[in-house]
Amino acid sequence: MAMAKPTVVLLPVWASGHFMPALEAAKRLVAALGADLFSLTVLVMRPPTPDSASERVPPPVARESSSHGATGVEVAFVHLPHVDPPTDCATVEEFTSRYIRLHAPRVRAAVSPRAAALVVEFTSTDIFDVARELGLPAYVYFASSAAMLALMLRLPALHHEMPTEFGEMDGGHYVRVPGLPPVPASFMPASVMSKKSPSYGDTLYHGGRLVDAAGIIVNTAVELEPAGGAAIAEGQCTPGRPAPPLYPIGPVISSAGAQSDGNHECIRWLDAQPQASVVLLCFGSLGFLGAAQVREAATALERSEHRFLWVLRTSPAAGADHLDGILPEGFLDRTAAAGGLVWPLWAPQREILAHAAVGGFVTHCGWNSVLEAVWSGVPMAPWPLYAEQHLNAFELVAAMGVAVRMEVDRKRSNFVEARELEHAVRCLMEEEEEEGRRARRRAAEAMAACRKAVDAGGSSDASLHSVAARMRNDTKW
Structure with missing residues (x-):
């Protein structure tokens, strides 16, 4: 035996x-x-x-x-x-x-x-x-x-x-x-x-x-x-x-369990978008935004005039039918026509970040999410919410250089003003923004280094x- x-x-x-x-x-x-x-x-x-x-x-x-x-x-x-x-x-x-x-x-x-x-x-x-x-x-x-x-x-x-x-x-x-x-x-x-x-x-x-x-x-x-x-x-x-x-x-x-084989609705939507034209907003399995913050973020995204994929969950019990009540009136129709998608359910984040259409990532800075972004060479805008995410956010900007700065008011439950998010999105997505160029360059370098490692x-x-x-x-x- x-x-x-x-x-x-x-x-x-x-x-x-x-x-x-x-x-x-x-x-x-x-x-x-x-x-x-x-x-x-x-x-x-x-x-x-x-x-x-x-x-x-x-x-x-x-x-x-x-x-x-x-x-x-x-x-x-x-x-x-x-x-x-x-x-x-x-x-x-x-x-x-x-x-x-x-x-x-x-x-x-x-x-x-x-x-x-x-x-x-x-x-x-x-x-x-x-x-x-x-x-x-x-x-x-x-x-x-x-x-x-x-x-x-x-x-x-x-x-x-x-x-x-x-x-x-x-x-x-x-x-x-x-x-x-x-x-x-x-x-x-x-x-x-x-x-x-x-x-x-x-x-x-x-x-x-x-x-x-x-x-x-x-x-x-x-x-x-x-x-x-x-x-x-x-x-x-x-x-x-x-x-x-x-x-x-x-x-x-x-x-394991993170891939959709290209059949997820978010992936099919991304297939129709130009290269590096979409900013992803996603906050992990435990990251939820309140109604006031949702409205502020929506204002920022609409003002930025950039394509976006927003994985929006406002509470653990929220489903797909709650968005009209918390987003500004007409937001979904206006942004859908301009190249925006709000997704209220689970989404295959790793697969999304690897998609050629994604050019930036607004993230809660959970370490798994950070590594997924680095692996795909996607620059980030840190929006930390809990745990060690604030320290991660600092490191991404001040030490690694793979992220652009964004002011997060920790005393107001990590609130982000519309103007801050709008500026961060523009930095990530617009070529003339020096901070964004540096983050994109460093993200590409980090991707190559990690894959070689x-x-x-x-x-x-x-x-x-x-x-x-x-x-x-x-x-x-």
């Missing part, structure tokens, strides 16, 4: 924006280890609420991924037993951390004796204790930027150094995040703006525990964030203690094989 292969155990967060990229990264890792020698085991946590259940990996995708697939990787999905979610959490970050922590006994029971390593996300550092009890190396898959990783590693020291809270600092205060230009305090991630918030304590806790990882696999490329990666590797973020080895393997962009022999490919070699050497079987 053939002996079971050693297996890499992945514990991803349930939401699809985390689950699918983590799964894709793990499959790449096991392929680098040798699909004939190693397998992948995915521990699936039950989504804690009915709403979040719809965000997790769709069943057809899970079934498809459970086969060997194009990489030849054998994947087994193990569904962990039910855990009652906490009911007294004040923030999403606190809830996520506590819900994952409750799964520790289930994870311990589910890990195979043939496990070679345990890979978790940064909100799951409590699972390091399980790995230690089982004698396994614990790696972190970090789904966001090297800049956010640098901040998290630096946060325990910053906590003692900063005289006041980031949210109470005025516009003249800057934060030193290794690898970035001085960051205005107003661009700090939402989770750390107030020390009184439970989310601050959770972020601080996980930042302090990251140094205990056997290594951190991060979804970026050396060429995309050279200074951030170097700052981490040189110990600038963890004074007095060496940082874990860093393995940038990105961009990791999951295609993941090719055989590129920096991300080399990093992937480096972490695979370390796992292979540490394997007991």
Whole structure:
């Protein structure tokens, strides 16, 4: 009887924006280890609420991924037993951390004796204790930027150094995040703006525990964030203690469930538009605009006189029949005639960004969306809404140069005035705008660098094989 292969155990967060990229990264890792020698085991946590259940990996995708697939990787999905979610959490970050922590006994029971390593996300550092009890190396898959990783590693020291809270600092205060230009305090991630918030304590806790990882696999490329990666590797973020080895393997962009094979209505509409003539506005699965903001944005788009595709969702319950009540009177008819499409449902964002008709992207700056834009060489206008998106927005403009500036009023729930959005759209789409020319040039350069990085022999490919070699050497079987 053939002996079971050693297996890499992945514990991803349930939401699809985390689950699918983590799964894709793990499959790449096991392929680098040798699909004939190693397998992948995915521990699936039950989504804690009915709403979040719809965000997790769709069943057809899970079934498809459970086969060997194009990489030849054998994947087994193990569904962990039910855990009652906490009911007294004040923030999403606190809830996520506590819900994952409750799964520790289930994870311990589910890990195979043939496990070679345990890979978790940064909100799951409590699972390091399980790995230690089982004698396994614990790696972190970090789904966001090297800049956010640098901040998290630096946060325990910053906590003692900063005289006041980031949210109470005025516009003249800057934060030193290794690898970035001085960051205005107003661009700090939402989770750390107030020390009184439970989310601050959770972020601080996980930042302090990251140094205990056997290594951190991060979804970026050396060429995309050279200074951030170097700052981490040189110990600038963890004074007095060496940082874990860093393995940038990105961009990791999951295609599962994201393609329409060109049959989606948005793709067919784009087929009829001139090259690089359309600006895309899309704000992720959790990004919703209020009625006043929708009207302001509509005014901006109409004044800009540029073609647009606006993926507009105003609430989780909103459907396709609600637009007339929130958009300016006659807006849909006027803009449709001029080359505008408002789409109120899910849209295949990656496929849209890859379309030749798209020339700019107004984005909430979720890291998956940023990488999809970079992969297709599309310049951006950052409209951050939550999580670490404000820090991403700063980096896109001030460090990477792949985006144009847009004033977002964080004190007014990230409100953007019509004139700001109109100006950003013109910068992205009009040749005479110098800021836009620079962003387009840098976006094209970033696209070429990232594609080269993941090719055989590129920096991300080399990093992937480096972490695979370390796992292979540490394997007991």
